[in-house]
Amino acid sequence: MAYQLLQGKKGIIFGALDERSIAWQVALRCHEEGAQLVLTNAPVALRMGEIKRLSEICQAPVIPADVTNMEDLENLFKQAMDHFQGGVDFILHSVGMSLNVRKNIPYTEANYDYMHKGFDISAISLHRVLQTAYRLDAINEWGSVVALTYIAAQRVFPDYNDMADAKALLESIARSFGYHYGIKKKVRINTVSQSPTRTTAGSGVKGFDGFIEYAEKMSPLGNATARQCADYCVTLFSDLTRMVTMQNLYHDGGFSFTGVSHAIMEMLMKQALQEQK
Numbered sequence: 001m002a003y004q005l006l007q008g009k010k011g012i013i014f015g016a017l018d019e020r021s022i023a024w025q026v027a028l029r030c031h032e033e034g035a036q037l038v039l040t041n042a043p044v045a046l047r048m049g050e051i052k053r054l055s056e057i058c059q060a061p062v063i064p065a066d067v068t069n070m071e072d073l074e075n076l077f078k079q080a081m082d083h084f085q086g087g088v089d090f091i092l093h094s095v096g097m098s099l100n101v102r103k104n105i106p107y108t109e110a111n112y113d114y115m116h117k118g119f120d121i122s123a124i125s126l127h128r129v130l131q132t133a134y135r136l137d138a139i140n141e142w143g144s145v146v147a148l149t150y151i152a153a154q155r156v157f158p159d160y161n162d163m164a165d166a167k168a169l170l171e172s173i174a175r176s177f178g179y180h181y182g183i184k185k186k187v188r189i190n191t192v193s194q195s196p197t198r199t200t201a202g203s204g205v206k207g208f209d210g211f212i213e214y215a216e217k218m219s220p221l222g223n224a225t226a227r228q229c230a231d232y233c234v235t236l237f238s239d240l241t242r243m244v245t246m247q248n249l250y251h252d253g254g255f256s257f258t259g260v261s262h263a264i265m266e267m268l269m270k271q272a273l274q275e276q277k
């Protein structure tokens with residue numbers, strides 16, 4: 001159902017690769033809610049991905065930008081402002097990548113070049129995006145920025161590897177820049193901590209199926225889907241959440257505050273009984 005919550009608003013969506021991407025679902029929902037969009041992704045991802053299809057559905061231009069490249073980001077914001085004939089009202093940062101994860105390197109043996117690269121793409125990029133927007137005065141008053149994160153920033157999920165550290169940095173940047181942008185222009189900046197979701201980035205994590213199964217059984221409401229995450233992002237881009245900023249907001253069906261669930265206890269008890277036999 002659409003409520004026209006974003007009627008008249010303009011936004012930039014980073015990170016839609018294919019239909020499974022959280023950013024793809026966010027773009028669709030923002031479009032349904034009346035927003036005008038610009039889509040962006042790394043040049044290499046644009047060649048591989050299916051973003052053209054999304055761009056047609058949303059009637060949104062695609063402007064390539066590598067989030068680690070300041071020239072690309074400046075060009076993106078300038079072109080987006082030309083397209084919108086003014087500033088933007090919201091930004092989704094839905095970007096993440098760890099080379100250590102990709103190459104199956106254990107956390108305790110991290111390659112530091114890969115770690116730097118991963119932090120740059122997954123976390124410092126939010127600072128780069130915000131600094132570029134701040135300098136160009138590209139975000140309108142009461143604008144809203146959302147970056148996607150995961151609970152491994154607070155609690156250990158061993159196979160999430162150095163992405164956990166990247167997410168902790170991302171959340172900190174959202175808080176720190178949220179202060180400065182709030183003072184300057186009442187722009188709000190939050191992170192949304194999403195349930196594990198089957199996407200290209202998600203499925204790259206070792207043991208991902210176990211992750212998803214465990215979270216499903218531990219969450220009173222079950223895992224949140226990408227579509228439901230998109231619904232939540234729409235509310236954060238809307239005028240209904242104007243006083244929410246510098247927060248890490250859990251969108252995880254209650255996982256983050258559940259100590260243990262009956263479903264997990266039953267599984268463990270069954271296993272213990274079998275071991276006794």
Ligand SMILES: NC(=O)c1ccc[n+]([C@@H]2O[C@H](COP(=O)([O-])OP(=O)(O)OC[C@H]3O[C@@H](n4cnc5c(N)ncnc54)[C@H](O)[C@@H]3O)[C@@H](O)[C@H]2O)c1
Nearest residue numbers: 015017021022042045067095096148196197199200201202
């Ligand atoms: N899938 C999950 O389980 C899950 C859970 C919580 C949070 N998240 C976060 O959601 C966000 C989106 O991931 P997703 O799961 O939709 O996967 P995805 O693979 O669809 O999206 C990741 C995106 O990052 C883009 N990207 C990578 N390097 C880039 C660069 N240098 N410049 C510009 N873009 C670049 C990719 O092209 C891709 O579009 C990520 O931050 C991820 O960590 C995912």
